[in-house]
Amino acid sequence: MPTYSAPIKDIQFLLHDYFNLQKYNNIQSFKEATPELIDAILEEAAKISENVFQPLNLPADTQGCRLENGKVITPDGFKDAYQQYLEGGWQGMTGDEKYGGQGLPQTLGLVLNEIMVSANWGFAMYPGLTKGATESIYAWGTDEQKQKYLPKMFSAEWSGTMNLTEPHCGTDLGLLRTKAEPQTDGSYKITGTKIFISAGDHDLTENIIHLVLARITGAPEGVKGISLFIVPRNTINDDGTVGDNNGVSCGSLEEKMGIHSNATCVMNFDAATGYLLGEEHKGMKAMFTMMNEARLGVAIQGLAIAEVAQQNAVIYANDRIQGRALTGPQNKDAKADPIMVHPDVRRMLMTNRAFVEGARAMAVWAGILVDTTRSHSDEKERVKAEELLALLTPVLKSYFTDQGVEAASRALQCFGGHGYIHEWGMEQFLRDSRIAPIYEGTNGVQAMDLIGRKLPANGGSAVRAYFDLIQTFINDNKTNEGLAGYMPHLEKALGRLQASTMWLMQNGMSNPNNAGSAAHYYLNLMALVTLAYFWADMAKKAQEMIASGEGNKEFLNNKIITANFFYSHILPETSSLKVKIEAGSESVMALDAQSF
Numbered sequence: 216m217p218t219y220s221a222p223i224k225d226i227q228f229l230l231h232d233y234f235n236l237q238k239y240n241n242i243q244s245f246k247e248a249t250p251e252l253i254d255a256i257l258e259e260a261a262k263i264s265e266n267v268f269q270p271l272n273l274p275a276d277t278q279g280c281r282l283e284n285g286k287v288i289t290p291d292g293f294k295d296a297y298q299q300y301l302e303g304g305w306q307g308m309t310g311d312e313k314y315g316g317q318g319l320p321q322t323l324g325l326v327l328n329e330i331m332v333s334a335n336w337g338f339a340m341y342p343g344l345t346k347g348a349t350e351s352i353y354a355w356g357t358d359e360q361k362q363k364y365l366p367k368m369f370s371a372e373w374s375g376t377m378n379l380t381e382p383h384c385g386t387d388l389g390l391l392r393t394k395a396e397p398q399t400d401g402s403y404k405i406t407g408t409k410i411f412i413s414a415g416d417h418d419l420t421e422n423i424i425h426l427v428l429a430r431i432t433g434a435p436e437g438v439k440g441i442s443l444f445i446v447p448r449n450t451i452n453d454d455g456t457v458g459d460n461n462g463v464s465c466g467s468l469e470e471k472m473g474i475h476s477n478a479t480c481v482m483n484f485d486a487a488t489g490y491l492l493g494e495e496h497k498g499m500k501a502m503f504t505m506m507n508e509a510r511l512g513v514a515i516q517g518l519a520i521a522e523v524a525q526q527n528a529v530i531y532a533n534d535r536i537q538g539r540a541l542t543g544p545q546n547k548d549a550k551a552d553p554i555m556v557h558p559d560v561r562r563m564l565m566t567n568r569a570f571v572e573g574a575r576a577m578a579v580w581a582g583i584l585v586d587t588t589r590s591h592s593d594e595k596e597r598v599k600a601e602e603l604l605a606l607l608t609p610v611l612k613s614y615f616t617d618q619g620v621e622a623a624s625r626a627l628q629c630f631g632g633h634g635y636i637h638e639w640g641m642e643q644f645l646r647d648s649r650i651a652p653i654y655e656g657t658n659g660v661q662a663m664d665l666i667g668r669k670l671p672a673n674g675g676s677a678v679r680a681y682f683d684l685i686q687t688f689i690n691d692n693k694t695n696e697g698l699a700g701y702m703p704h705l706e707k708a709l710g711r712l713q714a715s716t717m718w719l720m721q722n723g724m725s726n727p728n729n730a731g732s733a734a735h736y737y738l739n740l741m742a743l744v745t746l747a748y749f750w751a752d753m754a755k756k757a758q759e760m761i762a763s764g765e766g767n768k769e770f771l772n773n774k775i776i777t778a779n780f781f782y783s784h785i786l787p788e789t790s791s792l793k794v795k796i797e798a799g800s801e802s803v804m805a806l807d808a809q810s811f
């Protein structure tokens with residue numbers, strides 16, 4: 216059976232030592248989040264995740280969800296686990312206090328999300344979708360809508376979903392057909408079929424609040440005619456109690472590769488009563504609030520699966536005895552050494568480690584940017600954070616989820632044939648991980664979003680601010696002897712990214728296929744440069760703490776070793792990425808479609 220232990224020490228290093236959340240005293244949501252409170256919350260999150268959610272992960276994968284008499288039944292143990300989640304007050308942790316939330320930082324929410332997903336991805340998606348739905352209602356709802364839905368959703372009594380996809384439209388939402396007919400009382404009748412709806416129906420909550428994209432009768436074609444609606448599964452009485460079914464049903468459940476414990480539903484809306492959220496025909500704008508939030512959540516899924524797969528691979532590598540170390544026997548009393556002695560096994564484990572710890576730093580930074588956009592006292596800081604966050608959200612979503620799959624695969628490889636066998640749990644991690652590069656906008660589309668929309672936005676001000684951030688760090692630390700192993704390499708990698716950006720500007724406009732074929736490589740190049748910045752900066756912090764006698768020396772030394780591995784074995788990929796970007800689209804597009 217796989218195990219999981221929440222990486223509290225690493226999280227504490229990031230929150231307390233490296234980022235030092237206390238210094239952000241201009242951000243409202245950080246004011247009450249004292250280190251003591253954060254540590255207490257982390258301890259409780261670790262307890263419920265390790266003891267309640269994680270033991271259900273493997274059996275729930277085997278059992279899956281089932282549809283009985285039109286109702287979805289979740290795997291054994293989920294109802295009880297959800298009740299404990301509800302009673303712990305976890306759902307409303309980052310919500311506005313005005314609507315029953317606790318007003319704690321989004322940064323903390325991201326960290327807790329990682330822990331829950333590592334423990335049980337399928338389970339974590341039920342509350343995860345609710346979080347996305349509450350973000351949209353909070354951003355776009357009228358005060359009456361907020362009062363009606365948010366307290367019940369923050370308390371986890373009601374859950375939420377997002378309904379975009381239809382059988383003939385996934386990426387291209389402009390094609391969607393679900394109809395919304397205006398009624399005299401201001402509501403709409405929603406009719407249509409949505410597919411692949413995560414947590415579309417289940418037995419964990421007394422009501423499910425669906426957010427549904429639909430086209431109002433007579434609306435323009437394409438994305439400009441799409442509106443967003445709140446469609447509760449069950450009607451809500453004037454006193455707030457839950458009434459009858461509102462014409463919303465689950466037609467069937469998808470049989471899928473992974474995340475078996477999360478219900479993926481075909482949803483039918485049969486003249487269901489819906490309420491406009493935001494403005495008519497501006498549904499995509501409102502849905503993007505939810506999707507940006509959800510994209511960060513999906514990025515965290517990549518990190519979380521890498522963490523848990525890695526933990527199990529490390530335990531196995533120290534335990535499994537096969538062969539001898541190349542430099543001579545290490546375990547002389549036994550007939551063989553643990554596979555941890557083999558450099559090839561180390562290569563896989565170090566690659567995973569460098570990704571996980573670097574990505575976690577980047578994720579916490581993204582969390583701080585979210586909090587800055589929402590409650591920093593200085594408007595200039597809010598705008599700057601918004602731009603950087605918009606630039607980097609596709610990078611986090613795409614790079615983290617691709618690496619989540621790679622890391623799960625590498626961790627499985629450490630188990631040899633046993634990794635392929637169900638009971639070890641590694642093949643579940645790999646199967647579960649595979650959805651994240653697909654949903655919330657495929658990774659290919661994220662890369663197009665980065666280069667097509669985010670780079671040129673506001674005359675390129677976000678990417679200029681990003682370059683400035685890293686260049687300033689390089690300038691400030693060029694003469695720091697302790698960082699001599701990093702700074703020249705970071706500077707060269709940044710130079711490659713800047714040159715590739717220039718190449719895109721010169722060659723992507725004249726031939727858009729050049730931009731399309733470079734997009735994936737460019738996104739990965741930006742991810743590696745960002746990770747390199749965090750690794751150098753974390754190594755600097757670790758060196759300073761060792762010099763001043765703070766912290767745990769072994770932990771800090773290990774940070775420096777991992778930074779060295781990142782710089783020597785991963786960052787060099789930036790060279791080949793630049794070459795691939797500049798190769799252009801000629802050979803990519805040359806073959807006739809019929810010749811494939």
Ligand SMILES: Cc1cc2nc3c(=O)[nH]c(=O)nc-3n(C[C@H](O)[C@H](O)[C@H](O)COP(=O)(O)OP(=O)(O)OC[C@H]3O[C@@H](n4cnc5c(N)ncnc54)[C@H](O)[C@@H]3O)c2cc1C
Pocket residue numbers: 377378379380384385386387410411412413414471479650653654655656657658659660663
């Ligand atoms: C388990 C699961 C859960 C899901 N949960 C939800 C949910 O809760 N709510 C919801 O609404 N949807 C959900 N989805 C749907 C998911 O978001 C879509 O599958 C995804 O957006 C891709 O759409 P598609 O499957 O139609 O693929 P398509 O859009 O047909 O894409 C096929 C391929 O073409 C590529 N492609 C398409 N257009 C472009 C382009 N312009 N440029 C470059 N490449 C392109 C894509 O990257 C992809 O590789 C879920 C799907 C699954 C499998």
